[in-house]
Amino acid sequence: MERSPPEEAGTRDPDALIRRAGVRGDPNRDQHFLVDDRVVDRIPTYADEMNLEHVLEIGGGPGVLTDRLLAAADRVTVIERDPTFAEFLREEFRSECDDGGLTVVEGDALSVELPDFSACIANLPYGISSEIAFRLLPLGKPMLLMFQKEFAERMAAESGSDDYGRLSVTAQHYADVRVVETVPREAFAPQPEVESAIVRTIPREPEYEVDDEAFFLDFVKAVFTQRRKTIRNGIRNTAHISGLDDPDAVVDALESPDDDVLDEDILRERAGKVSPVEFAAMARVADELGRGGG
Numbered sequence: 001m002e003r004s005p006p007e008e009a010g011t012r013d014p015d016a017l018i019r020r021a022g023v024r025g026d027p028n029r030d031q032h033f034l035v036d037d038r039v040v041d042r043i044p045t046y047a048d049e050m051n052l053e054h055v056l057e058i059g060g061g062p063g064v065l066t067d068r069l070l071a072a073a074d075r076v077t078v079i080e081r082d083p084t085f086a087e088f089l090r091e092e093f094r095s096e097c098d099d100g101g102l103t104v105v106e107g108d109a110l111s112v113e114l115p116d117f118s119a120c121i122a123n124l125p126y127g128i129s130s131e132i133a134f135r136l137l138p139l140g141k142p143m144l145l146m147f148q149k150e151f152a153e154r155m156a157a158e159s160g161s162d163d164y165g166r167l168s169v170t171a172q173h174y175a176d177v178r179v180v181e182t183v184p185r186e187a188f189a190p191q192p193e194v195e196s197a198i199v200r201t202i203p204r205e206p207e208y209e210v211d212d213e214a215f216f217l218d219f220v221k222a223v224f225t226q227r228r229k230t231i232r233n234g235i236r237n238t239a240h241i242s243g244l245d246d247p248d249a250v251v252d253a254l255e256s257p258d259d260d261v262l263d264e265d266i267l268r269e270r271a272g273k274v275s276p277v278e279f280a281a282m283a284r285v286a287d288e289l290g291r292g293g294g
């Protein structure tokens with residue numbers, strides 16, 4: 001491996017980093033590296049209100065984003081599964097590793113123990129982006145994550161829009177979710193097949209309360225498996241997913257809901273039109289009347 005010249009963090013050229021790493025990205029290993037410095041330079045600017053004491057990066061690759069994060073953060077931990085890139089990162093950023101500014105963890109981001117980070121900023125491996133996002137979202141830290149554009153838009157979608165679905169309700173249960181930039185395929189090497197987008201998530205309490213979070217998320221998942229059906233049929237047909245023992249009792253109660261949030265037409269709606277607040281209100285009714293003989 002070619003030794004790296006010492007360079008100031010935040011100034012490394014993406015193509016030079018990839019050349020020094022000496023390995024091309026392999027799409028079969030989720031390796032699409034950022035090569036457009038304008039995009040890489042903009043990423044930390046979306047994090048200006050985040051606590052950057054300890055930034056977690058998932059999938060460092062040849063270190064293009066790692067370099068920018070080192071310039072913006074007090075400390076960075078990068079998790080990289082590919083041993084060649086993990087070793088390259090340690091070599092390229094040797095002085096930062098030596099002085100404690102950078103820790104390189106070689107391992108699978110889905111299973112390694114995560115450090116106590118203050119924010120996560122990453123160009124994620126797309127094959128596991130959903131699993132990673134839902135490993136990180138419940139930890140309640142702000143994040144800037146690059147996803148496939150379609151996935152990003154579904155995460156951030158509002159009820160009534162075409163993209164709204166289970167992913168939107170579940171992600172927005174944990175955080176305010178915004179798409180801050182769409183990134184073209186040309187910004188990466190090798191180019192992915194689809195466009196990408198950067199999502200900013202800011203943790204916050206949801207606008208509703210649920211007693212049993214796991215049941216609420218299962219209820220949402222269940223009803224969205226029948227998104228073309230009415231809520232009435234969605235609840236009735238998916239008890240095996242939601243875990244309801246008595247879905248009919250829930251439907252009966254929702255005929256004339258005793259709740260300010262729900263109106264009498266809720267059973268005739270389709271899931272794509274139901275807001276997270278309404279889902280939570282239905283889940284409260286379902287939790288009370290439809291489970292364990294309630």
Ligand SMILES: C[S@@+](CC[C@H](N)C(=O)[O-])C[C@H]1O[C@@H](n2cnc3c(N)ncnc32)[C@H](O)[C@@H]1O
Nearest residue numbers: 032033034059060061080081082108109123125
């Ligand atoms: C899309 S590339 C991003 C690389 C670099 N951050 C950039 O922006 O150019 C994703 C990186 O994640 C690594 N990776 C893939 N699966 C991983 C996993 N399960 N855990 C940790 N890293 C993984 C790949 O080896 C690759 O380096």
